[in-house]
Amino acid sequence: MTEQRVRWTADQVLALAPDAASRTAGSKLGTAGPWSETGSGEGTVWGLCRGSGSRPYRTVVDLAGPAYKCSCPSRKFPCKHALGLLLLWAGGGAVPVSGEPPGWAGEWLASRRGRVEGKPARGDGSSASGPADPEAARRRAERRAERVTAGATELEQRLADLLRGGLAPAEQAGYGAWDETAARMVDAQAPGLAARVRELGAIPASGPGWPARLLEECALLHLLDQGWLRRDALPDALAATVRSRLGLPAPADGPPVRDRWLVLAQYDTVDAKLTTRRIWLHGADSGDTRLLLSYGAAGRAPELSLPVGLALDAELSGHPGAARARASLGERHAPPTPAAFRPPGVSTGDAADRYGAALRDDPWLESVPVTLERVVPVPDGETWQLADADADTALPLTRAARSRPGLWRLTALSGGAPVTVFGECGHRGFTPLTAWAAGTDEAVPLC
Template sequence: MEERWSTEHVLSLAPDAASQKAAGKLSAPAPWSGTGTDGTALWGECKGSGRTPYRTAIELATPAYQCSCPSRKFPCKHALGLLLLWSGTPQAVPAGEPADWVAEWLASRRERAEKRAKEPVDPEAARRRAEKRGARVAAGAAELRLRLADRVRHGLADQSTAGPWEEVAARMVDAQAPGLATRVRELDALPQERLLEEYAMLHLLATAATRTDELPAELAATVRARVGYTVETSEVLAGPTVRDRWLVLGSRTVPMEGGSDERLTTRRIWLRGAKTGRPALLLSFGRPGQAPALALPTGHLVEADLAYHPGAHPLRATLGERYGVPEPAPAEPPAGLTVAEAVAGYGTAVADDPWLESRPTVLGDVVPVRTPDGWFLTDGHHSVPIRTSTVPESALWRLAAVSTGRPLTVFGEYGHQGFAPVTAWAAGRRPVGLTNA
C-alpha cells in the first residue's frame, strides 16, 4: 500500500499560516474532480469562483508544484489542499495514468533538468571571477581584523568608541563575504561575557580568509564556506557521490534574519545513511511568499545519490539522482549515542572545524526533565541542557508528553550551547516532529 505523507509534513510545506488555513478548506473531496496519482505525482482539478477549475499537479519526489490559479504563493492553497486530500482520504485520489496536461508538465521538467546538466562552463571566466572575488574578500577580512583589534585595544567595557556593528557588516557585504557579515551583525546582540570569545573566533576566521592559499585544501574549503562562498550545484554533483538509503531524521524551517534576507526562509533537512551511517544536511531556501522547494518527510527512507560539499568536516550535501519516492522506514528508532559520546563527538568535530556551532546528533535512551535551571535531557549518567531559544515551550511539553517519563530516542543538533531537539521516537511509534509544535 502506498504510504501517504502525514498532515504535519504537508502543512510544513506551506509558505505561511494563512495558506495552511486555506488549504484545510480544500482538503475534502467536494471541490475536487479528476484526481489521481501514479505514485510519483498527484493531480486534480479544483473548483474555484470561475467557470474553469484550477488544474493542480504535484511531483512528489522534489516536491514540485504547478497550478493554473493566479496565486503568487508557492505552493498555493490548491496544491496543499490536494496533498491533504491525498494524505487524509486516500480513496479520493485513486491510482491512474497522468492526464495529458500533467504528462506534459512532467516531461517539460525533465527536459529542463537535462538541458541544465548539459550547459557548457567557461573555466577561464570562472577563474577570473574567483580571483577578483578572492581579492575583495581578503581586503574585507583584513579590515575586519583591524576593527576587532581596535575594539579590544580600547577595552570591551569602554563604549565611548564602540558603535553598532551594522556599518562593518555592510562593508563585509560589499567585500562579498556574507558569512562574515552575518557573524558581525550578531555581535551587537551578544552579552558582554561572550564578546571576547566571539571576537577571537571571528578574528581567527578573518585571518584564515586572508591565507586560504596556505591552508590544507579541506580546511581552506571550510574557511571559504564560513566566509560565505557558495559552490554551484553542478560543480558539487560533478564530484564523488555517495549512494545510500538515507533516513530523514528531521527538518526545521526558519526565517533568515538580518540584512536584505530577513524575509527569506531556510529549510534544514538532516539525513543519515542506512548503510554508511554518514550524516548529511540539505539546505533549501524560499523567497518571500514561497516555501523552500525541497521537502522530505521525516521517518522516511530516500534512496539517492548525495554529493558532499568540500570541507574539513563534510556535512552539507546536495541531493543528486533519486531512485524512487520516499518510503516509510521501520518503526524502530535510529541508533543513538549516550550524552558522553555526543560530547566527545562534538569535540572531535570542532578539532576539524573550529567555527562549528553544533552537529547533528541522535541521543538514545534519554528522558526530558524540567528543573529550576531549565530543561535537560538525561540518560541517567549525564545530562545536557536543551537550547530553549531554538525550541518553543510547547514543543518541550510535547516532548515530555511523548516520553511520559520513559526513555526516548531524540534527534537534534548538539553544540557548546546545548541540544536543540528536532524529532523524537518513542518505542514502537512513528517519529514525532518537534519544530512545528
C-alpha cells in the same frame, strides 16, 4: 515510475509546509468538500480545488520530487492547495487510483520529468551547470578573493581598535558601527563575515555576561580572518572550511553515494533577504548524516522539500570542508517511501563529546547532528533539558527549542517514558527536530 501504493501520513505532509500559516490553511483544505476530479497514478496526485475565483485551481503533485504545480497565485512551495491535496490523498479513499492523469497535469509532469532526466539536480533543487568560460570564471574568482582579502584586513583593524579601546564602550555604541562594518564586508563579497559582524552588535544587549560573549565571538571572527589571510598554509580540508564560513561558493566535489536516505528533519530560517531551508538525511547503508541546503528569496520558500520520516533512493555528493556534512542531491531512483529504520542513538554525554571533537576541525561550528537514545524531556526550573534515562547526565534545550510548539509535542510523545530524539547539539544546548516513541519507527516532526 511506478504507482505510489503506500500513502504518507498527515504528519509527513504537514512537515512539508513552508510556514505555520500554510500548515493551518492546508489543513482546512484536507477534506473532500472543496475538491473535485481528484485522482492518483504513476507517482502523481491531482485535483481541482474550488477557490474564490470562477475557475477551480488546478493542483498536481509529483511524489517523486516531491514537486508541486498549482494555478493559484501563491509564491509558496508547496502552496496550501498542494498541502490540502496531499492530506486528502494521505487520508485514503477520497483520492482514487485513476491511472493516467488529465491532460493539464500530464503535460506538466512530462515536462518536469524531462528536465530532471536531462539535467543533474543540485541540492537547492535547481539544475547544475558548469561555467561557460573557465578562464573568465577563474578571473572572477581571483577578483573576488582580492576583495575578500581587503575586507578581512579592514575587519582585523576594526577588531584591534575595539580591543585597544576596551569592551565597555560597545554597550553604548549600539548597532550602527557594526552595521556599517557589516556593509563593508558585503561590499567585499564576504557574506559569512558580514553575518558574524551583525551578530556582534546584538551581544552587548544580551544580558549579564555579555563582555565574555563578545570577546569570544571577536576571537572566533579574528580566527576566521586569519584563516583566510593564511589560507595557503592550511590543510586543504580546513582551507575549504574557511572558504565556506566566509560564504564563498564551493560546488560538490565528492563522488556520488547512492543509499536509502531517511529524511530526518526539515526547517527554515528567515532573514530580511533570504529563506534558508535545512534538510537532514541519514543513509541506511552508509550510516552518514548529511545536510541539504536550499534557498529562496525573501518572503518565498525554497522549492526543494522532502517529507520527514520517508526514505528516498537517491545519490548525494559531498561538498568540500573538514566535516563534509553538506551535500547536494543528485539522481533520485524512486519516490520517497516509508522507512523502517532510524539512526542509531547515543547518550547525552557522547553527544557533547561529538560536538567537542568536531570543533577541532571546524572551530566556527555551531552544532552537530546527533540522535539521542532513551532520553526524557524534563523541566529544569525555568528551562528544559533532555535527561538520559540510563545515566546521571542531561543536555539543556536551546532557547529557540523552548519557545517552539514542538517541545510540547515531544513532552506528550514521551509521557515521562524514554524516547529517541534527533536534533542539533551545540554550545547553546540541544535543539530537538524529530522524535520516535519507544518500539516504533514512525518519525514525529518537532519543527
